[in-house]
Amino acid sequence: MSRTLAEWMKEITEWQDSIFTQATPLSAAIHLTREALEVQQSVKLGEKGWELDLELADVFLLTVGIAHLAGIDLEAAIDLKMFHNRNRTWGAPDADGVVEHVRGPKTLVEVFVFDSESENLIKNIFMEDEK
Numbered sequence: 256m257s258r259t260l261a262e263w264m265k266e267i268t269e270w271q272d273s274i275f276t277q278a279t280p281l282s283a284a285i286h287l288t289r290e291a292l293e294v295q296q297s298v299k300l301g302e303k304g305w306e307l308d309l310e311l312a313d314v315f316l317l318t319v320g321i322a323h324l325a326g327i328d329l330e331a332a333i334d335l336k337m338f339h340n341r342n343r344t345w346g347a348p349d350a351d352g353v354v355e356h357v358r359g360p361k362t363l364v365e366v367f368v369f370d371s372e373s374e375n376l377i378k379n380i381f382m383e384d385e386k
Contacts, residue, residue: 260329260330263319263329264319264322264323264329264330265318266314267319267323268319271323272319272323275320278323278324280324283321284317284321286317287314287317287318287321290313291314291315293306293310297310311348314319339358343356343357344356344357344359
């Protein structure tokens with residue numbers, strides 16, 4: 256049986272806390288930037304298998320670590336981000352093949368300045384519509 260995201264995050268953060276005792280959200284974010292560039296280089300070189308697999312895993316591990324160090328509920332953030340993404344208009348690929356959302360007037364959800372209580376309230380309202 257495979258592990259859930261929550262189980263992985265618990266294992267990852269426990270290990271990170273025991274090894275990287277002086278890590279901060281900023282130091283982990285700087286490390287994440289370096290690892291993301293390694294992913295880009297692996298893809299550019301056409302690497303497959305363990306070379307790219309391990310670079311992608313590094314990015315995931317560091318993302319989990321940053322969320323933990325910053326006190327962010329990563330699962331809730333993913334839910335909210337996917338809600339935003341599903342409700343955005345997406346443009347055409349740029350010269351690098353990157354597709355970004357069309358910038359324009361913000362949606363009602365984007366206008367709110369979230370605190371945890373209002374964020375949860377809004378998520379519950381909109382997530383009910385998806386069920």
